[in-house]
Amino acid sequence: xxxxxxxxxxxxxxxxxxxxxxxxxxxxxxxxxxxxxxxxxxxxxxxxxxxxxxxxxxxxxxxxxxxxxxxxxxxxxxxxxxxxxxxxxxxxxxxxxxxxxxxxxxxxxxxxxxxxxxxxxxxxxxxxxxxxxxxxxxxx
Amino acid sequence: xxxxxxxxxxxxxxxxxxxxxxxxxxxxxxxxxxxxxxxxxxxxxxxxxxxxxxxxxxxxxxxxxxxxxxxxxxxxxxxxxxxxxxxxxxxxxxxxxxxxxxxxxxxxxxxxxxxxxxxxxxxxxxxxxxxxxxxxxxxx
DNA sequence: CACTAGGGTTAGGGTTCT
DNA sequence: TAGAACCCTAACCCTAGT
Numbered sequence: 001x002x003x004x005x006x007x008x009x010x011x012x013x014x015x016x017x018x019x020x021x022x023x024x025x026x027x028x029x030x031x032x033x034x035x036x037x038x039x040x041x042x043x044x045x046x047x048x049x050x051x052x053x054x055x056x057x058x059x060x061x062x063x064x065x066x067x068x069x070x071x072x073x074x075x076x077x078x079x080x081x082x083x084x085x086x087x088x089x090x091x092x093x094x095x096x097x098x099x100x101x102x103x104x105x106x107x108x109x110x111x112x113x114x115x116x117x118x119x120x121x122x123x124x125x126x127x128x129x130x131x132x133x134x135x136x137x138x139x140x
Numbered sequence: 141x142x143x144x145x146x147x148x149x150x151x152x153x154x155x156x157x158x159x160x161x162x163x164x165x166x167x168x169x170x171x172x173x174x175x176x177x178x179x180x181x182x183x184x185x186x187x188x189x190x191x192x193x194x195x196x197x198x199x200x201x202x203x204x205x206x207x208x209x210x211x212x213x214x215x216x217x218x219x220x221x222x223x224x225x226x227x228x229x230x231x232x233x234x235x236x237x238x239x240x241x242x243x244x245x246x247x248x249x250x251x252x253x254x255x256x257x258x259x260x261x262x263x264x265x266x267x268x269x270x271x272x273x274x275x276x277x278x279x280x
Numbered sequence: 281c282a283c284t285a286g287g288g289t290t291a292g293g294g295t296t297c298t
Numbered sequence: 299t300a301g302a303a304c305c306c307t308a309a310c311c312c313t314a315g316t
Contacts, residue, residue: 005291005309029283050284055308077300144295169289188304195302247292249312 003058006043008052015040016049025053148181148192154270155180156189156196164195180273 019031019041028046032038041049159171159181168186172178181189 003310007308026284046283049310050286051309054286059307143304147303163283169293186289190292191303191305199301 011040012044013056014050016052019049020053029051150269151180151273152184153196154273156192158270159189160193168193176260 015037016031019027019037020032023030024032028049031049032041032044032046099127155177156171158177159167159174162174163170168189171189172181172184172186184192
């Protein structure tokens with residue numbers, strides 16, 4: 001009816017992340033009422049925030065147990081982890097997100113790893129978005 | 141291994157239609173649990189019901205305008221567009237039924253009920269099947 | 281009663297098989 | 299190529315517990 005299905009935008013996700021970083025997870029109502037990112041989430045209920053955070057956490061976690069179809073899927077915005085990074089402007093859709101771990105290997109002289117699947121779901125840098133939106137403050 | 145692709149039988153389709161007429165589209169779980177046609181669908185999950193209904197809707201629809209962004213006609217998609225029968229029996233899956241439960245409040249947009257397209261749909265009569273199976277009651 | 285946590289259900293895109 | 303059956307999962311709902 002009213003909303004066939006409201007997909008979350010990158011701005012909303014960024015706002016949610018910023019809110020969680022500021023108030024901590026579980027403070028959905030507070031996040032929603034925050035004067036800064038609240039306006040970004042006017043069309044979302046506190047329950048929606050909770051659900052979205054859950055989904056984000058899940059996708060950031062386990063994967064690769066479906067089929068033999070091992071999908072790279074190397075990039076994705078970890079919800080709670082990783083905070084500020086400096087060189088967030090040069091993101092490599094497939095090779096980044098190595099906060100302090102930097103355990104990305106993906107370097108085989110092999111050369112037969114050329115099967116680049118079409119990137120379903122354009123995951124561009126959310127950190128940049130957060131910065132642009134001014135959702136994230138340099139200071140605590 | 142898992143599932144050898146279980147094709148839908150006419151009984152199952154009829155049961156699904158009956159269920160949609162009673163509860164309205166989107167109430168897959170309720171349809172599946174219904175004491176009347178539920179037993180016909182024991183080997184189908186609620187998701188299966190949904191998928192099947194979608195397939196039926198698509199084939200019954202033919203083609204849509206490519207200009208449509210949203211899709212207002214998501215509701216009440218006549219599954220078996222029967223056109224060969226008498227007008228007396230013309231059933232509008234969701235428009236003319238009297239909900240026995242009265243739980244279905246969907247609004248049939250009723251595009252145009254005057255378009256009597258005598259198309260070439262050799263769709264055999266499903267209503268007969270429904271009646272035979274006793275899935276459909278004459279009156280609510 | 282309001283909020284949150286968590287399980288359950290639906291909607292829609294994608295994949296596989298025919 | 300197209301269509302049917304099935305899979306994956308984000309988005310949404312329901313409700314017990316606090």
